[in-house]
Amino acid sequence: MAGQSDPHISLFSAEEVEFMAEDELIEIVPNMRMDPLNFICGDFGPFLPQIATQVPMWLAVALKKRGKCAIRPPLWMSVENLTKVLEGERDSQGAFQALPFHYVEISRLLFDHARDDIPDMYMVRSLIEDIRDVRVHKVETSLEKFSGTSAVKIPNLSAMEVNIIRPFVGRALQAFYKHDNPEKIPDVDRASSGQTRVANNEPRRPLRR
């Protein structure tokens, strides 16, 4: 896609999407003893050495940085599964394989911080990159085809992918709508000319809340 990480085009920056992904739970194996942590988002722990427990991604990364735990890569991040997914992605033109909503961000975080915990790290990494490329390509080709619709439904699209195409699709659909209903053009134009300009210039501010 033209502006994969251009902050002016996507609603959120990649970092922001990653930030949201950090709330996903992941399994860690701590190597220290610690009482349960009581957060607003929930209670985690107790932490006992060599006993796996579920924590949010951000906590896992924080502990990992301090050498207090090993992160267990999620089940979908196995070479077999990813190979299967990649094959599935290549085989089916229209549909997307089921992957976690935040798969791009989670895998990126793990590659950055927990490379020693992922078996066949390079294989996994290249598989995920391949999957991402195939999917993005598929999104692009499918976007080329859509026409005259008022809505687009793509199941199993992940956060990062949605984030990339959302502004474009939104505007494109708006344009379609405009052209399909010529009698409404003046209304739309007049009513939303100011708004669309605002949205074009700074689309992020009103949506960030």
Add this chain to the structure above:
Amino acid sequence: MKIKSLKLREAHKGSANASFCSILWDLNAHHLVTASSSEPSISIHDPLLPSNPPRVLRHHRDGVTALALSPNSTCLSSGSIDHSVKLYKFPGGEFETNITRFTLPIRALAFNKSGSMLAAAGDDEGIKLINTIDGSIARVLKGHRGPVTGLAFDPNGEYLASIDSIGTVIYWELQSGRTLYTLKGVAPDTGSDTSILNVLSWSPDGETLAVPGLKNDIVMYDRDTAEKLFTLRGDHTQPICFMSWSPNGKYMATSSLDKQILIWDVNRKQDIDRQKFDNRICCMAWKPIGNALAVIDVMGKYGVWESVVPSSMKSPTEDIPSSRSKNSNGLLFFDEEDEEDQELSMSGSLSDLGEDSHGESEPPSRKRLRKQSVIDDDQHEDVYNELNLCTKTEYRKKVHRINKESSDKERDGSRSMMTFRPKMQEAFQPGSTPPQPGKRNFLCYNMLGSITTIKHDEYSHIEIDFHDTSTGPRVPPMTDYYGFTMASLNENGSVFANPCKGEKNMSTLMYRPFSSWANNSEWYMRFEGEEVKAVALGGTWVAAVTSLNFLRIYTDGGLQKHILSLNGPVVTAAGFKDELAIVTHISDCLPSNEQMLEFRIFNISKGTQPFKGHLPLTPGSYLTWFGFTEEGQLSSYDSKGVLRVFTSQYGGNWLPLFSASKERKSGENYWVVGLNASKLFCIVCKNPDSFPQVLPKPVLTLLNLSFPLASSDLGEEALENEFMLNNLHLSQIQKRIEVMADEGLDTTPLDDEAFDIEAAQDRCIFRLIASCCNGDKLVRATELVKLLSVEKSVRGAIQLATALKLPILAERFNNILEERLQSKTEVLKTSLPRSKHDRNVKADVAASMALTATERNGDQTACLEDSREVNDAGKNAGPSQVKNLQTQRPSNPFLKLPNNQEEKKVEEVMSESQSQGPSNPFFKSSNKVGEATGIQQSHRPSNPFLKSTAK
């Protein structure tokens, strides 16, 4: 048919020299496995698509000389010139383990019919019998003078026959490991040419053993007497180098050094077909389903000879009279040299000739299925048929009858002997794994950390790691020149010991503290003529049990403090603080294959022996883990997956608290590491591994403890289990409270714990009552009500009974409550005069009752919720009743307050009583009936009111 020549396809390149190659089919004839002794790879071919490249397994470093498939075709084993025997999954081909090593090349492998045992032999002296489950060597059979080249398990599981390159055949009795018969020089001497291996093979019914003879023939020997029965002699012009029984035992294929294969009709002792090849055929295998023979020559070329037996004759797989039952028993038909091992005997073939020779139109695979259901009776019948139809001499008949009967009787016994340990188990360290060449293994793994070792050429490398890296001491790795095989670890230090290896390497015990104020505080003990068998470590002592059955106790400074004599050979030892527990054998195994073990607990610092007794094991199992819970209860885990915890209930008993068979998901083994009061910590190992590897670092899994309860008519196993566990914990805590109280220590935290468990127990009982009421088990419900510890819960039960329209039950509950209140007021009255404070009794009682009411409020709501659930589920549910229940709730006879004001009033009463004096003797009196004494009781933290007012 004779003109047709067979095209062979290259499987293994090999060298220009002739080399021995192996071929075998899997159970369903979906795969062909080939190997060559000139090449390290094993190929798994698809016989339907021979042009597809085979799956290649390259794990050996030198030529593969022997292959064997387990009878159910799930496990492939290979032996090689590189001295190792490896196991693979089949048909996937994933490498599993190096199950054993020799010092010289392997030449022969064979699985027994259940697949639990693998026999391996080669140029080494001795045939190793390996337990395939855990890789332990069950026996080493020594007796051959030359390299052993052929092995065959008798299909009935009693004997092993072996042949060596100088032509000696030995019959071994598996159960005892004795040599039954040694037939010297009956087979050709193959000399030093390793491309020719003498082989031998049992007929599929196990009645005859076929051995290549000296006159270019095949000689048949009797199963039980080893007498020569008859020979197959024909057109072979040179000695026979391989033979294979057809699956039904009617035919035999033989290959000879003259590059011919002959097919024999065994009954008529005549050859029926032949085929000439360019090279010598060194291995053959009959297709288990269908009429075909797979062959491989010494150049590594293989092929499948279709329609071997002329269509005018019976198919080689058709009607397998007595082997049918054995097939389903798991008879090995695809064992390397033994894959040919199919059926036949004189008598067996007679019987089927007489019975069912015509018109079998069913496909063999379907027949096989049908046959599986017949199993043993069938075999018996066949035996009798054989006996009745036998037209041999009277003598033969007798021998048969006697042997058959005895063998049938013994079969079960010997089979189980083979699957499990055939003898008393060896000493072991809890939490250790067997050494694996080239890999690290655990010397000790417990809840605290692990000690791992890896062997290099001359020395080993030992590492000590703590799970908790933040608080545990950091221990530098060490180089071990002793070859330690036993170790134990606690927070203060580690102890190591090695067995003695010959004269120069004596058994040594070493202790290494992790932190000490003095330098060189590690110490060594050397044992002359004695060998350390097990070590254990405690708070301030080190214990070692030796081969002379001495228990030697040292201080952690190395002072030799005590030496005790034990009753029998040690099995294992474990330490916890002051306590040392030791398991010893007290006698040989029972005939039922149960080991007789005894345990003793020593208190080292006091010099006492609080307990000793038998250590129970599941029949037919052996001890795999032994240790203490985190609370200090002794516990054991056996190979059948039963965890037992020792309690002092009933004068000291073992309670089964976990059963892997109930828990186990298929294909998982639990390797126990430790446990606490409610959870078992273990490492889950995927089958067939029974122990974890050092890398990747194993992760502990928590499993709930549970009694192996019978499934009751109530269908509430979970609740009943909780009930029993709570009871157990309660009794343990009360015992500890007693001990602490005797020592004059503060029991407050334990009291609190006991109280929490009591509360949980009441909730559990209440739910049980509810399900009893629903299940119409009213007597049981009444019994349960009696067990409730607080009368508030009893009230809840009454309400429940009323809501469920069980007035009789409610009445009974009411009686119980009244009795309880009565006995309580009596206790109150008697205890009052002892009270120092001259207070208004009534007010105090009211206060205490109110306290209970509020304390139990949470309880009560839980109960009500339960009862509401019950209501909803019950047949006579109605919203009005639930409302009723709500309004009934406040009916506290002592307070007589409306419910919504109860709490307020309680507060008032509370403050009142507080102002009256801090030591209200009734603060707790109502928590437990009969505990209302004037002693100052601790404040319950679970009572919010007490907390607030006490501040």
